[in-house]
Amino acid sequence: MIKNLAPLPDGTVTVSGWVDTVRDQKKVQFVVLRDESGAVQLVNPATREAEDGDAAGQERLALTETISGLAHGSFVTVTGELKHDERVKLGGIEVKIGSLEVVGEALPETPIAADSSLDKRMDWRFLDLRTPKQNLIFRIQTTFEHALREYWIDNDFIEIHTPKLMASASESRAELFEVEYFDTTAYLAQSPQFFKQMAQPAGFGKVFEIGPAFRADPSFTSRHATEFTSVDAEISWIDSHEDVMRLHEELMVAGISAVKAKHGEAIAELFGIELEVPTTPFPRIPLAEAKQIVAARGYEIPRADEDMDPEGERQIAAHVKETLGHDFVFITDYASSIRPFYHRRHDGDATLTNSYDLIYNGVEISTGAQREHRIDVLVEQAKEKGIDPEELGFYLDFFRYGVPSHGGFGMGLARVLMLMLHETSIREVTYLFRGPTRLAP
Template sequence: MLPTLPLTRSSISDLPSLIGQRVKLCGFAETIRDQKRMRFIILRDPTGRVQLTQVKDDVALTAALDVLTPESSIVVTGRVSAAPSVKLSGLEVLIEDAKICGLADARLPIAEDSGLDKWIDHRQVSLRYPRQQLVFAVQTTLEEAMRSFWSQHGFREIHSPKLMGTFSESGAEVFPVRYFGTTAFLAQSPQFYKQMAIAGGIEKVFEIGPAFRAEPSFTSRHETEFTSIDMEIGWIEDHRELMDIEERWLSHAIAVVAEAHGEEIARLFGVEIAPPVPPFPKVTFKEACKILKKLDHALQRRDDLGAEGERILANHMATATNHEFLFITDYPASGRAFYHMRRDDRPALTKGFDLLWRGMEITTGAQREHRYDRLVAQAAERGYKLDALSDYLDFFRFGCPPHGGMGVGLGRILMRMLNTASIKEVTLLSRTPKRLRP
């Protein structure tokens, strides 16, 4: 007689096709309802929820489940049965055996309505909520779609160092780190190393990785550590090529997410995902200032619109164009990084852009200055110490192609895609000036 093979795990989503069969399920006991002769358990796994039913005629099984608490992790063996009266799924699993793998404390630290800060304090519990499960399913699909676009268009992936000997954006926003008797800095972006790759003849590069900004910001869209999505492309004519690529890249990625998760996003977040259609509307910084003046919004700076200005402008343009995305181009050089290329006809302006999605900046990009002498002059103009930038400046001494690129915030894309109020809701573990745990 052949030995009986052990059951392999089934997912809850597979159960409608397994009625009448014995199955093995693994998950968390969401709720427990005891009656004199019956026990009902709602089991949850990443694919759904199902009612487990136990008839209390097995003394040993009953004793084992008497200690079960909500959110304990359990393994259950049972038979799938059609049960039209069960509103949850129209079926149930009749328990034959069960094992409690991890018994939860009887008093849970949070509930779904506990508030965001408590959610983060107890992330091992809040991650189980269906909305949070969906966030990271969407994130995975989004990144896979981005990578598929890059693969189709000849990009290569790099992994740049996050410990640097100098700053990569500006000296005031870095985290210094003690490093064998000297000081290193946590990378604010992979900017320098993307450009090094272009100088090295890798014509299209991308990276998805951590970035660090020592900004004392306490807004709903800022984190001191965040995931940055970066691209750099060689042999471009100007920054308009970069905007064209980003339009096609985002449209592709959002369309893939909509197809894979659109129904579930609508159900859990109340958002209808509509892939954007290129071309995206574009206004220059000067035009944006004129529009905001007509709307009676006063800018705080002459070289930046500010978060409120971006929101007002985007709302106005969305009404005029029926488009959620908006490019702002030709920013003043005084408000942009020193390595952004200046316009030949108007050196006070850069060949750069920001992309707003429903009023929030999700991208900053530009054509870079690839000519060594001009780059040195622009760094010196800002008062930067050239010795500190010597490694970076050397990238351009031996013949670098014209190039440009962009940095995109993953968390901000997810915020806008799922219409959440805070970036913390779409981040595994938040890092802010006041949060470094868990």
């Protein structure tokens, strides 16, 4: 890999990558070669005319012509002489080309440029991903996820892979994708909600999953996708959503610490961001209080129900940043009216739930809650939401043969990355985005 060249002594090396730029001067040719680890300058003294009867000369002429004809983006393997030279701006090293093999030739015209629209770049995502910034995004994702998993493994969680094909809805009848399934219809899981809860009566104790979830959501916002990577955890024997929030903030600290340690410098260089590891505990503000704070800042939430809206979330996040200097805030104790039937309600006040949303740099990234595990209460809450308990089928059985208290959260991976890197859309941080009009590539 190119990043491994610098520590090597001067001498013969072989290096592979794609052609970033070619400067084809009369007497000398320069090629900047790039791979996933960096870039290096290659140099070739140009041979413009064949010297009769000299085989080596013919070879030098052929090499010069090959370099002149190199298309941007072609993948090549080069063997040559590495030389350390402080005058070379690009890393202080240079490789004098001995031989060059074109392994994968590119068409001469690249269909996108640096200033192409986001939509055009998504059409040609595999070219868009070649930029160092895009490459870094997915290295950060890799590091972030691995840090979460290390936390989970260190804390005896079990990894589960819940099915994405279901006989019924997992969240709501709306936004549900239908699949032709032999002689019947299946639905794509909107979340692993029911199945990660199933791990609780199964006695798994603590579980996690990172996997796809599907929403037939026709909206075109910068925060929504029809398919997204959901980060989920669910744990037994909790007293309230406070236990879930403690787990959640520890995971965020683990993830961001690992990203800062491994990529902090690169993030500063390519994104101009000094990544901060958040302190714990994260601020916690009950929804009712958050709404008062937002109102006092002069913003009236234009909603008929009791929920926040995106601008309200930005406002409360700004308040927290200004007063506490924190990028995260848990909004807690959402009204029962705007939470699903399976959220546990306060003992003594059924209008409030043991639930939270986690806001990161002004945008919601996650919903968590203690679940209602008492079957009689759960059935009542379903009915109250207008859900026929018959429709819930096997889900209610999970609570009939013994179940511990439990709770958990689901978090959108792309939102975390978008907010961490101050990007404007999850499309920028998703390998291949899926939206109402986007199914390819």
